[in-house]
Amino acid sequence: AQKVTQAQTEISVVEKEDVTLDCVYETRDTTYYLFWYKQPPSGELVFLIRRNSFDEQNEISGRYSWNFQKSTSSFNFTITASQVVDSAVYFCALSYYTGGFKTIFGAGTRLFVKA
Amino acid sequence: NAGVTQTPKFRVLKTGQSMTLLCAQDMNHEYMYWYRQDPGMGLRLIHYSVGEGTTAKGEVPDGYNVSRLKKQNFLLGLESAAPSQTSVYFCASSPRTVGENEQFFGPGTRLTVL
Numbered sequence: 744a745q746k747v748t749q750a751q752t753e754i755s756v757v758e759k760e761d762v763t764l765d766c767v768y769e770t771r772d773t774t775y776y777l778f779w780y781k782q783p784p785s786g787e788l789v790f791l792i793r794r795n796s797f798d799e800q801n802e803i804s805g806r807y808s809w810n811f812q813k814s815t816s817s818f819n820f821t822i823t824a825s826q827v828v829d830s831a832v833y834f835c836a837l838s839y840y841t842g843g844f845k846t847i848f849g850a851g852t853r854l855f856v857k858a
Numbered sequence: 859n860a861g862v863t864q865t866p867k868f869r870v871l872k873t874g875q876s877m878t879l880l881c882a883q884d885m886n887h888e889y890m891y892w893y894r895q896d897p898g899m900g901l902r903l904i905h906y907s908v909g910e911g912t913t914a915k916g917e918v919p920d921g922y923n924v925s926r927l928k929k930q931n932f933l934l935g936l937e938s939a940a941p942s943q944t945s946v947y948f949c950a951s952s953p954r955t956v957g958e959n960e961q962f963f964g965p966g967t968r969l970t971v972l
Contacts, residue, residue: 793959
């Protein structure tokens with residue numbers, strides 16, 4: 744069965760600290776896609792990144808970086824030098840094919856960044 | 859370009875009442891989705907549509923119906939609301955199959971069933 748686990752329910756850091764949000768997924772498919780979304784206090788979900796199962800290259804975008812490792816079925820997200828504006832709930836998601844692609848979301852990790 | 863909009867933003871219902879949530883997108887996307895978000899459970903797919911006139915069941919479809927009569931609109935109906943349907947509902951759209959594309963989300967509708 745397909746599954747996404749975000750074991751960290753809440754994380755609290757002080758501004759400028761680095762923080763890593765963990766995401767572990769389960770799938771038997773060879774073709775799948777992984778996503779991270781951010782849900783700020785305003786409530787709307789915002790897309791951050793997409794990775795397909797054939798591309799294990801890590802990615803960096805400003806203070807954000809993602810580490811995709813198929814060997815451990817993980818797609819972790821690191822925020823460097825965190826800021827108060829990074830406070831949000833972050834969701835990891837897995838899309839897989841079952842007669843059409845479907846997406847399942849992890850339970851989310853709530854990040855508090857204190858000034 | 860408004861993206862994905864949802865109506866209403868908040869609603870309180872009594873058990874047994876019915877209501878329809880409206881989702882509209884102006885990006886000409888083929889795919890549209892309805893999710894519910896409950897504490898500690900992430901987002902769960904209720905129903906989705908791969909094009910005008912088509913709908914399909916998601917992970918938690920019971921108690922809900924949907925319609926996609928126009929490409930830009932996706933309606934979610936609750937025929938007889940139950941307290942278990944208290945949740946935040948999100949609509950999303952994507953240009954093609956979600957596997958290859960990210961989803962664009964609406965602002966959500968907070969529904970309370972008393």
